[in-house]
Amino acid sequence: MASLSRDTTGVYAIAPTPFDESGAVDFDSLGRLVDFYGSAGVTGLTLLGQLGEAPKLSHEESVRIVRYVIKRTDLPIVVGVSAPGYAAVRALTSDVMAAGADGVMIAPPNTLRTDDQIVGYYAGASAAIGEDVPFVIQDYPLSFSVVMTPAVIARIAGVAPGCVMLKHEDWPGLEKITALRQLQADGAMPRLSILCGNGGLFLDFETERGADGAMTGYCVPELLVDVVRHTTAGDRDAAHDIFDAHLPLLRYEQQPGVGLAVRKYVMKRRGILASDAQRKPGAALSPRARGEVDYLLTRLARKDGRIVVTA
Structure with a gap:
C-alpha cells in the first residue's frame, strides 16, 4: 500500500515553519522540530500548510524546506501546494514530488461559488499535477469561504483518481463525517481517508464518527497520537480522559488570529524552536497572553508528565 492512500490512518502533524528574529528560515530549529515529531509518534508530517506560513515563502524556500525535511526523516510527507492558479500548483507539486x-x-x-465550479477546479487540479499524484482536499470553509457538501466531496473523489484524502476542517462537522461514511457505505463514493484539523478541537468525537485520524498542528501532538490510539483500541474513556486534560490549552490555541503565535510560543518553551517569531506580517503574543499560556502549561504538566518546559 502506498504511504499516502485512501486507507491512510494516524496523525499527520502540521509543522510550523521556524524563523529566526530576522525572518530567515531557521533550519536548526526545523531539524529539532522534525526529530521531536518523530519521537512524539506521529504517522507523518504536513509541510507548508496555512500555519506553516506558506504564503510568506518563496518557491525556492518552499522546495528547500521540503528537501531538508525529507532528508531528515523517514516519515511520509504531504506538502501544501495551494495557489490561485494551476501553474503555481503544478510547479511546486513537480518539485516536491x-x-x-x-x-x-x-x-x-475563495473565488469558487457553485458546486460545479468546485468539482471542476479539483478535476482541473488533478489533471494539472498528474493523476498519479496523491492529493488531499483541504476542506476549511471558515478560512477559505468555500463550502463543500458531502455530495460535492463524493463527486471530486469520483472524478479525480489522485484524490485519496480529505482534510476535514468544517465546523461544526461531525454530521459531515457521518454523511461521508454513509455515502461510502452506500457505494455512492469511493473510500477517502479522513484526517481532521481545527487544532484537534473536536478530535475526541471525530474519531468516533469515522475519521481516520488527525492532520493538524496542536502544540502537544502527543495528545493527538493518544486520542487516535485509544479510539482505535476501543478504549473510549482513555481517549476522552487525556483529551479533557488538554482541552484548556487546545481551546486557547484555537483562538482565531493568535493560534500560530501560541503554538510557536509553546514549542519554544518546550525547547524545540529557538524563536517563536513569525515572518512579517504576523501576530505576536502580549506579555499577558504569554503568562496565560504559561499557566495552562503548568496546570497541564500536573496531568501529563510529557510536558516539560525550559526557562
Whole structure:
C-alpha cells in the first residue's frame, strides 16, 4: 500500500515553519522540530500548510524546506501546494514530488461559488499535477469561504483518481463525517481517508464518527497520537480522559488570529524552536497572553508528565 492512500490512518502533524528574529528560515530549529515529531509518534508530517506560513515563502524556500525535511526523516510527507492558479500548483507539486514527497494538499480558491465550479477546479487540479499524484482536499470553509457538501466531496473523489484524502476542517462537522461514511457505505463514493484539523478541537468525537485520524498542528501532538490510539483500541474513556486534560490549552490555541503565535510560543518553551517569531506580517503574543499560556502549561504538566518546559 502506498504511504499516502485512501486507507491512510494516524496523525499527520502540521509543522510550523521556524524563523529566526530576522525572518530567515531557521533550519536548526526545523531539524529539532522534525526529530521531536518523530519521537512524539506521529504517522507523518504536513509541510507548508496555512500555519506553516506558506504564503510568506518563496518557491525556492518552499522546495528547500521540503528537501531538508525529507532528508531528515523517514516519515511520509504531504506538502501544501495551494495557489490561485494551476501553474503555481503544478510547479511546486513537480518539485516536491521529485524531492520525495508522498503527496500534496490543495485548498480551493475563495473565488469558487457553485458546486460545479468546485468539482471542476479539483478535476482541473488533478489533471494539472498528474493523476498519479496523491492529493488531499483541504476542506476549511471558515478560512477559505468555500463550502463543500458531502455530495460535492463524493463527486471530486469520483472524478479525480489522485484524490485519496480529505482534510476535514468544517465546523461544526461531525454530521459531515457521518454523511461521508454513509455515502461510502452506500457505494455512492469511493473510500477517502479522513484526517481532521481545527487544532484537534473536536478530535475526541471525530474519531468516533469515522475519521481516520488527525492532520493538524496542536502544540502537544502527543495528545493527538493518544486520542487516535485509544479510539482505535476501543478504549473510549482513555481517549476522552487525556483529551479533557488538554482541552484548556487546545481551546486557547484555537483562538482565531493568535493560534500560530501560541503554538510557536509553546514549542519554544518546550525547547524545540529557538524563536517563536513569525515572518512579517504576523501576530505576536502580549506579555499577558504569554503568562496565560504559561499557566495552562503548568496546570497541564500536573496531568501529563510529557510536558516539560525550559526557562
